[in-house]
Amino acid sequence: MKTYTRVLTIAGSDSGGGAGIQADLKTFAALGCYGMSVLTALTAQNTQKVTAIHPVPPAFIAEQLKAVLSDIGTDAVKIGMLHSPEVIAAVAKTLVEFSVTNVVIDPVMVAKSGDKLLQDEAIDALKTELLPLAALITPNLPEASVLLGYSVETLADMERAAHDLSELFPSAILVKGGHLASQASSDLLYESSKETYWFPTQRIDTQNSHGTGCTLSSAIAAGLAKGLPMREAVGSAKIYLTNALQAGADYSLGHGHGPVHHFFNYWS
Template identity: 80%
Template sequence: MKIYARTLTIAGSDSGGGAGIQADLKTFAALGCYGMSVLTALTAQNTKAVTGIFPVPPAFIAEQLKAVLSDIGTDAVKIGMLHSPEVIEVVAKTLVEFGVTNIVLDPVMVAKSGDKLLQDEAVDALKSYLLPIATLITPNLPETSVLLGRTVELQADMPQAAVDLLRLGAGAVLVKGGHLITDDSADLLYLATSEHHWFSTARIDTKNSHGTGCTLSSAIAAGLAKGLSVVEAVSAAKTYLTQALRTGAEYRLGHGHGPVHHFYDFWTH
């Protein structure tokens, strides 16, 4: 019998379809994985703003997780929007209970529109419960600054920031440089072994960048589910996202930040 590469996303729903659970499932499908989802919150959201957040109770998040893991299982997990300390704790404890590995944590704190998606008190819970079990964390520069309690905004700041993030317990850190004021977008992958790699791509001129963080972390999880190493999975995910951004730049959807083109390899108009 054939088997699927199984991927699970634990994140919030984006009613506009460009980020969150929707972006994750599209990415999993585009990269040949069987996607499953555990919803942590519903958002009323479009290309311009998040106008409302309806959190899912922690007990029901645990129920969703146990339903999936006790029957289907998973080869990799992507974790996105977790809005409260209670949710973070229940997700971490359930993943440990089922012995889940290949955990990619995208510490979503602020939406592209600037709307806050994480309670202040949840940052400590993130450090205590999730970072120590994560295979890889993928913070951008503002998220890196919040996690470290200091401003990280220059490319020269990124190596030390990565080292300091590793001390919080994750197996590897990908500090994303999308917020750099440079012609290139440089991301730094740092492993616990001190092995590190820069991934630099030319910056693509596009407004359609909604969901890039979700898409990248999901693509990395897909790579891990298919047996790639962390370095290989990050490299492949960067290639996928770059092409999804480049192709998506040709489209117009909504009046704000549109989505990337997750299925560029399968259909275009």
């Protein structure tokens, strides 16, 4: 009997379909995995902005998670938008209860539109309860700055941030350089073995970059679920995202930041 490679996303819903749960499930499917979802919040969102957020009660989030893990199980987990300390606590407790591994955490704090997605009081809970459970944490430069309390803006800053985050959390760290003021979008992987790897990518000229963080972290989780070592999982995910960005640049959708093309390999 065949088995699926299973990947679970714990994140918010993007009604515009470009980020969050929707981007995660598209990524899992595109990479040959069976995707499952635990919704943490509903957002009224399009390519331009987030107009409203409707949080899911923490107890119901935990029930969704228990329902999936007690029956189907998972080979990896991607975690995105967790908006409150109570939600973070509920998710962390359940992950520990089911001894979940291969946890990739994208510490979503601010939408591309600038809208805040994480309560200020939730940051401490994120750092103390959830991030210690991660196999990989994938902050962008603003998120790394919030987690560390100092500005992360350059390649040298990224190296310092990756080292400092690894001192705080027993996981691999991927500091994403999409906010760098340069022609290259370089990401830095700092593994628990203290080895560092740069993943430089030429920046693609496109307005359609909504959901890039969700897509990258989901692609990494898919790679880990398939049994790839961390470095290979990150490298293959970067290639997938770059191709999705390149393919998506040819499309027009909405009036703001459109999505990447998750199914570039399947559409003619």
